[in-house]
Amino acid sequence: MKAEALVHLKDAPGTLLEALAPISAHGGNVYSISHFRExxxxxxxxTLIAFEVKDLEQLEVIKKGFLKQGVEVTEITLEGRKIVKRKxxxxxxxxxxxATDAKNTIDRLDEYGAFVSSFDLSIAKTELPSAALMHIVIEENKYEGLLKLLDKIAEEKKLVVIREVEGS
Amino acid sequence: MKEARVMIVGFGVVGEGVAEVLDSKKKQLEKLGVKLSLVAVCEKDGCIVDEKGIGVSELLKLKKAGELQKHSGWKKKMRSVDAIREVDCDIVVEVTPTNVESGEPGLTHIATALDSKKHVVTSNKGPLALKFSELVEKAEKNNVELKYEATVCGGMPVFNMVENALASNEIKSIKGILNGTTNFILSRMHETGVTFEVALKEAKEMGIAEEKPDYDVKGIDAAAKITILANALMGRKLAYKDVKRVGIEEIIPEGIALAKKSGFAIKLIGEITGDKASVSPQLIPLGHPLNVGGTLNALMLETDLAKEVIVIGRGAGKIETASAIISDVLEIVKSRK
Structure with a gap:
């Protein structure tokens, strides 16, 4: 059966191999890779990876593999039918x-079902405010809930949330 | 030739700009078949009234010298509201400073003018952000026009564009950069890596930010504009106080640098989407049409037929704002029978 996964790869050596690893490790057969640099x-x-799987069960195992590997996947289809639609x-x-426990912030997002695929921290001095940039992968139907959760965490921890503009 | 008598209420920077444009564009307006005469100018401590027409060049000279009271038509202690009621004019241009707490004195000026069956053109956000529906109803009841193109994004055509060019469209969502001062500060932070405080100081030195910058940097100005946009273009009953508001004072260079590294700029975005209205800093992809620099404003309207429509331009400035005011005045004059 034909499966496709839309993944988002950092423009750096080795990231494509890492993204392909869950497919090959679980018996999938990759037959095309398209990068959308524009x-x-x-x-x-x-990057759209097209691969062959035996059935939905095998695809589910690969899907879990992506998650474990930390691959940012926003869409998976099987024979054109959407299995996963994420933002x-x-x-x-x-x-x-x-100081307000960044791990706790990430854990709370994780508990909600949001996957923090990257977390980049910049801190000038420990006593001064710092900044962190996260990429969060979330199923589309949970997006509004994620925004509310971020606002709640920000209010509790007195953080400013600067989110990506909608529809970008 | 269609003629109209105009009164300017509030002779600060914007009022002066309107007078300058009335003078400098006199011939162009006449070519359009419109003759405008300035019959009154009101300030806090008095009004100049000459129903035969005030000479604009003399007026501007006196204004620059701080000697308006030396004008032959100066009526000391004449209150603006009395002049609005009593002076024989067609259009009141209300350009007093914005006050989003009470809307005054603009609110009383506008309401009085409408009740006196005079058309109103304003750049004053306060009255419209607080009492939009009431003022629109008052204008309709008195069969006069209330025009406010200059309240949002100065010289950029927004309301007139939607009213005319996008007349058959439903506006689904609005988002954009509605404040030039904060855009300048964030652009400088993005370009040079300086702190908010340094960029603000620079903005003050260049006359872009006020000495007391709260109105801009806390998002108050943008929230007032979002309220007017929601009510005027989307038929909402949005109250100014219901706009969720986060300013830019807490943004640090580290946050700007992280965003930049990942292909984003941080911008203060006003937004009406679904039932939400907000002003907050957001990440804008560097190639996005809303990523405009300097003091520019940018507005993206999502419509049902024309899809996304984007307007970019100078949101503030004496002459830019006067341009929007004069276009409203012309609309009124041209539509009169």
Missing amino acids: RIKGGAVP TLAVVLVGHVM
Whole structure:
């Protein structure tokens, strides 16, 4: 059966191999890879990987493999039918990001079903406010809930949430 | 030739700009078949009234010298509201400073003018952000026009564009950069890596930011504009206080740098989507049409027929705002029978 995964790869050596690893590790057969460099966003290149699987069960295992590997996947189809439809949202947090327990922030997003695919922290001095940029992958139907959760966390921890403009 | 008598209420920077344009574009207006005469100018401490027409060049000279009271038509202690009621004019141009707490004195000026069956053109956001429906109803009841193109994004055509060029369209969502001062500050932070405080100081030195910049940097100005846009273009009953508002004062260079590294710029975005209205800093992809620099404004309207329509231009400035005011005045004059 023909499966396709839309992944978002950092424009750096080795990232494609990492993204392909879950497919080959679970018996999928990759037969085409298309990079959409004109749609590069947030430093990530949307890449469509087409591969052959035996059935939906095998695809589910590969899907879990992507998650485990930390591959940012926004769409998976099987024979043209959408199995997964996700959005990636870039968010900058400003404030005392580390002092207010960044791990707790990520864990709470994870509990909601959001996958933080990257977390980049910039801190000038420990006593001063810092900033972090996260890429969060979320199923489309949970997007509004994610925004509310981010606002709630920001209010509790006195952080400023700067999210990516909608529809970008 | 269609003629109209105009009164300017509030003779600060914008009022002066309107007078300058009335003078400099006199011939062009006449070519369009419109003759405008300025019959009154009102300030806090008095009004100049000459129903035969005030000479604009003399007026501007006196204004520059700070000697308006030396004008032969100066009526000391004449209150603006009395002049609005009593002076024989067709259009009141209300350009007093914005106050989003009470809307005054603009609110009383506009309401009085409409009740006196005079058309109103304004750049004053406060009255419209607070009492949009009431003022529109008052204008309809008195069978006069209330025009406010200059309240949002100065010289950029927004309301007139939607009213005319996009007349058959439904506006589904609105988002954009509605404040030039904050856009300048964020652009400088993005380009040079300086702190908010340094960029603000620079903006003050260049006359882009006020000495007390809260109105801009806390998103108050943008929230007032979002309220007017929602009510005027989307038929909402949005109250100014219901706009969720986050300013830009807490943004640090580290946040700007991280965003930049990932292909984004941070911009203060006003937005009406679904039932939400907000002003907050957002990440804009560097290639996005809303990523405009300097003091520019940019507005994206999502419509049902024309899809996305984007307007970019100078949101503020004496002459830019006067341009929007004069276009409203012309609309009124041209539509009169």
